[in-house]
Amino acid sequence: MYNLTNPFSFELPTKIEYGNGSLKKLGDELRRLQAKKVSVVTDEGIIKAGLLDKIIPIIEENYMEYSIFYGVEPNPKDLNVEKGAGIVMDFGADTIIALGGGSPIDCAKSIGVLAGHGGSRIKDYEGRGKVQKPNIPLIAIPTTSGTGSEVTFSSVINDTVNNYKMTVKSPLIAPKVAIVDPELTVTMPPAVTASTGLDALTHAIEAFTVNISEPISDALALLAVELINNHLVEAVNNGSNIEARAGMLMGSLLAGMAFSHSDVGSVHCMAETLGGIYDAPHGVCNSILLPYVMEYNKDYCKEKYAKIAKVMGIKFSTADEGADRAIDKIKELSKEVNLPSFSILKVKEADLEMMAEVSFKNGSTPSNPRPMTKEDYLVVFRKAHK
């Protein structure tokens, strides 16, 4: 547990407009940012779902010019960023709107980095501290309840040369505005609701338990766990239930703020490795790995796992029992929303060592509550692979 006299800083550069119908605020926010030329970054699924049609009239009503880049793939790639940045720079955009799940928002952040610096390779900005200039102002409009990317300082991009997920991290890449409207999430299919929901739950649990957590991120993370636990199953089974959708969207928003100020841990280090190599959905990778890593970490953060059990409404008598019950509950939740097990990824035994090494090199490894070596990662991967 942290010492309340320890110093830390907490910065939230993003203005949040939250609630049903908050999309209507887009025009006000564009004018406030003095936008004249707006680039929209999105993907084909969003266009097919009719969501782009909800924002174009708002841009047109405000007499702004716009361009659309919809070439963002799931697990967005360096190539998507570099192509999108070329389009945004040629158009001369002064504002970017990211519309979609974590992929378009993360891609738009990195596009903003290249456009802001006049750069051409996103690899040059990997890690912390490489981004030196503010991005082109970004308005993020999430349509899933998972990454919390609308309020985070991270952009996770697949390095297609070295085949792993790299992270560009800086408060300078945080969106200027997040328009967080639960009504935009009702068309999300059950499988996406489930996997993105487990991503958000993983953010909350890791933010709460990593060794650099602090009181504000803890408060955000615990309410996120409570909301996601209360609303996930209903949001998956009955997508038109707007209260469940709102609970999930608020849960993912809080979890995003929590991990951006704290960190994620070894679940993400391993999930990003899996996602980078097998191109599997990020939330699916997290949901598969979360219980294994929690079991491995348990002795290093038992009391915190017991607090997680408490906000999930679980009764227990000792911290040890509470921690076990929290892990069981997370396994149950994944099953209830039909998330698959490790075997679905068809991971080759021969790849496990390399995967352990890539996970170990992930920038969040030092934050995990249990110190992790390459050998530790191999133990967890082997357990999951059985």
Ligand SMILES: [Fe+2]
């Ligand atoms: Fe994540």
